[in-house]
Amino acid sequence: MQPSTSPPCVPYGTDDIVTSFAVSGGGTSDDRVEGVAVDGAGAVVAAGWFTSSPATFGGVELTNAGGIDALLWKESADGTTLWAVRGGGTDNDKLSGVAVDAAGAMVAAGYFSNSSTFGGVALTNAGDYHDAVVWKMSADGTTLWAVRGGGTSDDELSGVVVDGVGAVVASGHFESSTATFGGVALTNAMTTGWGAEAVVWKMSADGTTLWAVRGGGSDSGYTQAIAVDGSNAVVAAGHFKDGTATFGSVALTSTGNYDAVVWKMSADGTTLWAVRGGGTGNDKVFGVAVDAAGAVVAAGDLASSESTFGGVALTTAGANEAVVWKMSADGTTLWAVLGGGTGDDYMRGIAADASNAVVAAGFFDSTDAMFGGVALTTAGSRDAVVWKMSADGTTLWAVRGGATSDDSLHAMAVDGTGTVVAAGEIQSSTATFGDVALTIVGDSDAVVWKVSDVAEFTHCVYDACSTLLSPFHLRDHVETRALHRGSPACSCFQASPYICLPVLTRLVPMSVHADYGAEPLATAAEPLAAAAESPASRAASVAAEPPAISESSSAVTAVIRTRDNVGRQRGRRGH
Helix, strand or coil, X not given: CCECCCCCCCCCCHHHCEEEEEEEEECCCEEEEEEEEECCCCCEEEEEEECCCCEEECCEEECCCCCEEEEEEEECCCCCEEEEEEEECCCECEEEEEEECCCCCEEEEEEEECXXXXXXXXXXXXXXXXXXXXXXXXXXXXXXXXXXXECCCCEEEEEEEECCCCCEEEEEXXXXXXXXXXXXXXXXXXXXXXXXXXXXXXXXXCCCEEEEEEEEECCCEEEEEXXXXXXXXXXXXXXXXXXXXXXXXXXXXXXXXXXXXXXEECCCCCEEEEEEEEECCCEEEEEEEECCCCCEEEEEEECCCEEEECCEEEECCCCEEEEEEEECCCCCEEEEEEEECCCEEEEEEEEECCCCCEEEEEEECCCCEEECCEEECCCCCEEEEEEEECCCCCEEEEEEEECCCEEEEEEEEECCCCCEEEEEEECXXXXXXXXXXXXXXXXXXXXXXXXXXXXXXXXXXXXXXXXXXXXXXXXXXXXXXXXXXXXXXXXXXXXXXXXXXXXXXXXXXXXCCHHHCCCCCCCECCCCCCCCCCHHHHHHHHHHCCCCECCCHHHHHHHHHHHHHCCCCCCECCC
């Protein structure tokens, strides 16, 4: 065993993050993805829009019917296109959110204009502007139903989620003086001038409206994103402008222009709590998620130089700075952190994995951006960014993608193994995501980027994270539990340098799957009962008596040599 010269407990760098695949789609005009979800088999569903005609997504060519058409695009877990479908009519029709249920059916939400068709379902707008739409399909892309909501003005949905019993909950806003969602009529509180009201709309699995509620007040309010917890409680997030706004029974007052808002309701639509955050400028939230413990995480951006989220005061370095805000299940702020630099930096999507780690996605144009301890520099105008934190807000890693033009991410999801899937658009003629280069053929192309921080080869480090014990191939197979950066079983890089001591025996017994040509690895000679010891005493005991590792050098070599046999999925267009 040789001592390591690496400093202990630092965030993982970009070399530790593997691009599983990156794919682009579109045509000669503007095309974008704004929502993404992952089903139980790891298949990826992206929702957005395209103006190109034709537009190609994988091997599927779609023809635009006019203006902007809605898009749903499904890929297998390795990025191979399974199918892509369009919806809409001759005007502007977009999808901004997508979710999947336990059976793999998908539900998308957005808006449409005039008369539009979604699968075999024809919908007619109630006015001359936009109406909200929710569109459900089976796993193979067959339309099950589509429903509209709204009134005579602009009414749009931005987010959608499916709860534990298959009910669909969508969020957005309505500008109509009266908007109808199913049989529920909502009245806009704006009596003069123009303004939007936030809306949350719940349907059963067959599209029957269960309830719809509004939020807002004397000026505009929006719910940009939606999530549910294990009890099917609903959490909506967005922002509201100027003065006092009411969300259910909770009145909130903006401290400036736009303030961020997170609003929680029970499964029947009863408001449980609502909280605001921000300062005197434009402070907005665009993404929300609920972790396995019921905690709420939200992502957005701040224009205020000084902002407050719960008891956490934040000071921005630039014109706009990305923010991630975490609350307990009762709305108490746990932490809030900024990311970015002296330019304009934004977060748009957020998700939580099974270990309650938080992953956010967005874009930045600062040349001096810092995301936790990770410094990122744009390659040009605007770059995509994915930023991962532990459950306590400690940065684990951050990576960028893109090139010399505007490249951005607008949505985020994690699969069952914690692997990250982000989606958005690229405008650079050639944009790089990890080791995958994508070339666009028009003004902008839709992009889906899958990023893995499951270690192909890693090790638990010992003695204040300075001694290499043994390499392990940590894929998620029958005999091997996938370990992600910052997970409790490989957490030297997350918190204390001594935290890996009591979990060492959880690492050593792991084996390599037979597909990779190695025998199960032997265990450490003795379990380490170090959990109750102080960091200093643990370090001293380790230095005096390192643990015995009984696997043979040939077994270790077999693990190491499998690295060259593990192929990475390459970026593709039309695959």
